[in-house]
Amino acid sequence: MSSPLVRKLEQRDRLSEEERAVLESLPSAHAAFEPGEDMVRQGDEPDHSMLLLDGWAARTKSLSEGRRSIMALHVSGDFVDLHSLLLKPMDHSVTAITRCRVALVPHARLRALTERHPHLTRILWLNTLVDAAIHREWLLVRGRHTAVGKLAHLICELWLRLQTVDAAEADGLNFPLTQPLLGDVLGLSTVHVNRTVQELRATGLVTWARQRVTIKDWDGLRAIAEFDPAYLNLTPRPR
């Protein structure tokens, strides 16, 4: 059930038996969304948060004339809009990229959890702090990296994040983003995304066909991405 959440939180701290039980009893219902469908919309004031069980989702903001930006990507195990427990209305939408299965966690339950389980509260808080740390890393990337660097960095990050939930293969990953979506993630035009993908292919560090990215030279890729995984905070310690 919610065990992906337990697995995820345990990457960052130990949980007691009781805490694990509390977490597994949280979700109230399941739901599914088709690619392109909005799971929550900017301006909404949801009364539940969604735990992504399966699929990829994006946090998006829109501007005039179809300009759009993706502020975050989420995969299995991510608590996509946990922050909506306290931060309402939503400052962005969440859109399904692939088909997404989610567990719905009522805010009432989460609020009750914060009243009774301080340690679990801190770990959930931490979860939103890691989201923020990823935002900061993306800010660095959008501000100070070249197009290839941006793309390489994204692949590095997602490969690592998928590994922590056993959703990546040893030599690469399934990468369902279309080039228009990649443009919204990297802050580039579609055309330039295409050329950047080709440029990255030409380095020989990865192969990339259909939705499959194979990493040929991890150290080389890390180098051009200037990727340092520290910001993902993947070491367990008391919180």
Place this chain on the structure above:
Amino acid sequence: MSSPLVRKLEQRDRLSEEERAVLESLPSAHAAFEPGEDMVRQGDEPDHSMLLLDGWAARTKSLSEGRRSIMALHVSGDFVDLHSLLLKPMDHSVTAITRCRVALVPHARLRALTERHPHLTRILWLNTLVDAAIHREWLLVRGRHTAVGKLAHLICELWLRLQTVDAAEADGLNFPLTQPLLGDVLGLSTVHVNRTVQELRATGLVTWARQRVTIKDWDGLRAIAEFDPAYLNLTPRPR
């Protein structure tokens, strides 16, 4: 002493007398930093967080060859590195821009607070969530705005944020960022920052001399910045 914190948190929810007292008893000591000085460094594992009483500070990340980026700006009343309570080691540094006076809040005290005061915990959590919402807005700006749009957006945001702590004048603000620093904030080169400032001046929407920005046409400025303050979450409601 810590009343700037109380004032800030009360913009987002009501506090009881007891809660106010708890908050005011938090800080243990004061400190001051000179312009350019690091208040915390990337990689550190601090045992306290800093409440900014006075001055401007920046969260910075560095890359090779002096490339640097500023991920956030902080002013009076901001809990600059509250997240370091749970998220260690630091994924960025905090650097004083002007002279900064801070109150030090030991993590031990904050942790104790989370054990006993769930509502206060949620409000502190919320505080870090607003930081994240600002990160997301900056991501939008860095990804999809022109240089003038970026600059205008920054001025809009800071004017509003300063107003909420009574640190802005009715018609503008004191703006201590040098152009090299602005470059790190906006993801632009120093030279281009200079030209962008001139371009903004030429619109007549603001005047800008020394460290003083005067807003001549707020609606016009908001328009070219595509600025919508919703993400700052400045409405009080139960959390």
Place this chain on the structure above:
DNA sequence: CGGTGGATTGAGTGGCGTCAACCTGAGTGG
């Protein structure tokens, strides 16, 4: 009075955007 950091300006370059076309593969309906 020289030193230093910031602001400003000019010249030249290149990365990335825009516009526009064309290609491909996966549906879909006749």
Place this chain on the structure above:
DNA sequence: CCACTCAGGTTGACGCCACTCAATCCACCG
């Protein structure tokens, strides 16, 4: 089985925004 559609991928031409290098100016300061 084949036209048709449509989304995504690819390519070329062209232009501009923003970068780099370099010089100059200015204010402040020891």
